[in-house]
Amino acid sequence: MTHKPRHAGQAIVDSLALHGVKRVFAVPGESYLAVLDGLHGTEIETIVVRQEGGAAYMAEAHGKFTGEPGVAMVTRGPGAANAYVALHTAWQDGTPMVLFVGLVPIADRMRESFQEFDPNAWFGTQTKRVFVLDEPGRASEIVAEAFFAAKSGRPGPVVVGLPEDIITKAYDGELTAPISVAEGAVSPRELEQLTAALAKAEKPLIYVGGQRWTPDAAAAITRFAERNGIPVAQDWHASDRVPFTSPANIGSLGYGRGAKAAQMFDDADVLLAIGALPTDVPTDGFTLRQRPDAVNFLVSIDTTLRGRSGAVSSHILASPVAFAEAVEGLDLGRTADWDAWRASGHEAHRALATIDDDELPATAAGTAHMSAVLRELIERLPEDAVCTIGAGNHTIWAQRFFPTNVFPSQLATRNGSMGYSIPSAVAAGLESPERLVIAVCGDGEFLMNGQELATAAQYGVPVLAVVMDNGQYATIREHQEQHFPGRVSGTQLSNPDFAAFARAFGGHGETVTSDAEAAGAVERSLKAVTEQRRSALIHVITDQKISLP
Incomplete structure (x- = not known):
């Protein structure tokens, strides 16, 4: 494909379009004006975000x-x-994203120029690649290499x-086509070894998570597990x-x-x-499943198995997509043998996900149970609702009770990064406007990027948003009580009226101070979102003493 844009900034934009990019999340800066100029008048939507952390979180959530790299653009320094913060999230969670950063002109390097920094020194340990465009003629090539690095392997x-100066220079070359990404494969010998191990197993277990999934792959693995009666445990926030x-x-x-x-998980043979x-996290701090003789078949497209602990019986170098294709139709004929083993786990899962009024602890006057609000919400959810989660104790309510019945329907951070819930909800809503998006937030977590409700309103x-307000950083308070009981320090918060905050952005706001108010607040909020097409926030005042469901 031949194209002759005016400058390298335009070549970058045309290359993004060639890679199927529909939108970029940006906070503008004078250091990359040529790229902003290239975006002018194109079909790529520029989502103007209120803070760079929010923009990058949106790209990571996308x-x-x-499964395609989200794109964020920010200025230097x-x-x-x-x-x-979002780069670290993407690094630990294995998420494809590309961050474009404006830099000082080449002639100004190493002179303590305004907002100058070294991108390799800053980002080299937390990214797959760091590119710096020093030749305008390589603009399209570097975009292709960046997308390939973001998507391939883990x-x-x-x-x-x-x-700043390079992206204004003329670009006269051809655009570089996207580079295909390998899915890996399951060899006949590997499938035979796996089948033989399962044929002898008394307590098999499938464990799923990570990236490189598609709706078709998730559905195929579900059919494989259900057809063979093998229980499935899912990774944290997956x-x-x-x-x-x-x-x-x-x-x-x-x-x-x-x-x-x-x-x-620990007992599976x-x-x-x-x-x-x-x-x-899933091994409880490298304590579960650490036996040297454990039989572990690890299906991962990551050649390094980064983060793995315990024994490796077989490393099958394949993505979930490739593995799902390999086991499609595979029937081991042992469903009845494993029925009791599987059923006991599923019943425990169902019991844990049930909100029982009799089990709710007494709550102080003027406060409500987060469980009561979520129950009212869950009863009214469509099958394909999306849940976004930040980090903190509030996430356990969402993880435990929110039904995720289609893929994808959960966006969360596995690195425990706060401030993610609202930006990720915006990203999901932009990509799938027909789906209901619920952000489950904590009071501390929400205010780290709650201003992105302005971005939601603008677009x-x-x-x-359901904001659990217990007036504290509850996770840290919990650890504090364990290690230094009775010595609360540095964890208490004085919060604003979150419902009024939502109304300030043109949204609907509700405050819940008792369980009796939950149903009405949920009904009115859902009406605002689904019928009036504006954001809503339910501010749930909870008891500090009830930190977990």
């Missing part, structure tokens, strides 16, 4: 939601620093530095690979997980991990 973040209601589902591992799921690995993305 990568999780679609402070802008790049603000975006770093996905991750890539940074492209754009010197609860949408197998439907919540599937008889094979035994719940998720990680923080807030059920004891039964962890026990089955054959573990088939697809996309996910036995990393820190007509109605999201429903």
